[in-house]
Amino acid sequence: MVHHPTPPSGKGPRSECGTAFAAARTPVSLNVTSAGDRLVVTVSGELDLDCTQQLHRTLSHALEHADADLELDLAGVAFCDCSALNVLLHIRRLAHTDAKSLILRATRPAVKRLMTLTDTLPLFAPDSAGSDEGLAAPSKPAHPTYSSSDLAAENAQLRRALRTRATIDMARGMLMSSFHLTPQQSWQVLVTTSQHSNTKLHLIANALLQTADGRTLPDPLAGHLATAVQAHGNPAA
Numbered sequence: 001m002v003h004h005p006t007p008p009s010g011k012g013p014r015s016e017c018g019t020a021f022a023a024a025r026t027p028v029s030l031n032v033t034s035a036g037d038r039l040v041v042t043v044s045g046e047l048d049l050d051c052t053q054q055l056h057r058t059l060s061h062a063l064e065h066a067d068a069d070l071e072l073d074l075a076g077v078a079f080c081d082c083s084a085l086n087v088l089l090h091i092r093r094l095a096h097t098d099a100k101s102l103i104l105r106a107t108r109p110a111v112k113r114l115m116t117l118t119d120t121l122p123l124f125a126p127d128s129a130g131s132d133e134g135l136a137a138p139s140k141p142a143h144p145t146y147s148s149s150d151l152a153a154e155n156a157q158l159r160r161a162l163r164t165r166a167t168i169d170m171a172r173g174m175l176m177s178s179f180h181l182t183p184q185q186s187w188q189v190l191v192t193t194s195q196h197s198n199t200k201l202h203l204i205a206n207a208l209l210q211t212a213d214g215r216t217l218p219d220p221l222a223g224h225l226a227t228a229v230q231a232h233g234n235p236a237a
Contacts (some may be wrong), residue, residue: 029076030058039066040105044076047084048183055084059091063100070095072124075106080114081187082165082172092123101126113191117201118165171205174212175229185232192228197221 028045039062047055063070072088074080092102104124107115115121172186181189194201197220204225207217217225 028054030054032058032062035071037068038071040071040073042073042076046079046184047077048079048081049083052083052087056087056090059087059102060094063091063095063098063102066100069101069103071103071105073105074111075108077108077111079184079187080111081183082114082118082169085114085118085120086165088124089120117191117194118168167202167209168205171208174208179229179233181229181233185234188232189225189228192231193221193224196227197224 028043028047028051031042033040033042041059041062043055045051059070059072070091088102095102102124103126104115104121112121115124168190171190172183175181175186175189176183179189190201190204193199193204197204199221204221207215207221208225211217216222
């Protein structure tokens with residue numbers, strides 16, 4: 001028998017007759033412009049599973065036509081989940097096979113928090129510090145060189161990011177199923193629980209997955225999770 005985390009009072013799974021919750025959504029906008037020998041992709045809106053194909057298509061096309069590096073301006077992105085991050089990591093790998101880089105030119109706290117929690121933020125950093133506005137450094141040679149130690153470190157970061165992201169995605173799915181949360185709500189629940197319990201996000205996700213084997217969450221963590229679900233979950237039907 002599969003065990004799910006015990007829902008907080010009034011927040012259990014609702015009947016099929018319950019009113020569906022529709023969160024307000026900011027449409028995604030992607031715009032490609034030139035900046036010297038680089039292309040800049042400016043993204044705004046909310047990046048989640050629903051827009052990954054559009055994001056991948058736009059970035060792939062821009063990378064194909066970029067003479068040098070591809071810059072990503074996410075200053076207008078209010079929300080980003082692991083599915084969108086997966087697209088960014090894939091495009092980054094494609095860029096490196098073509099002796100290019102995918103550089104994060106500007107961002108907002110939501111994106112930076114996701115990349116920090118998954119240890120992927122350094123993978124999108126330019127070789128040198130940017131300007132005061134948080135922009136990437138001036139153009140560097142289009143064919144960067146990487147030492148074996150640099151590549152080994154990046155590969156280790158990517159492997160860790162892939163493992164933690166898979167665990168986090170499965171935990172989000174469990175929360176969505178158990179408490180009828182949207183993808184964004186499930187992410188907010190995990191982040192809030194992480195912040196209030198001072199516990200790494202992937203450790204919380206792993207503990208949640210272990211409840212499927214009949215294990216229970218530690219009392220402090222279970223309490224923080226219940227509070228987060230109440231704060232970010234759907235109103236009772």
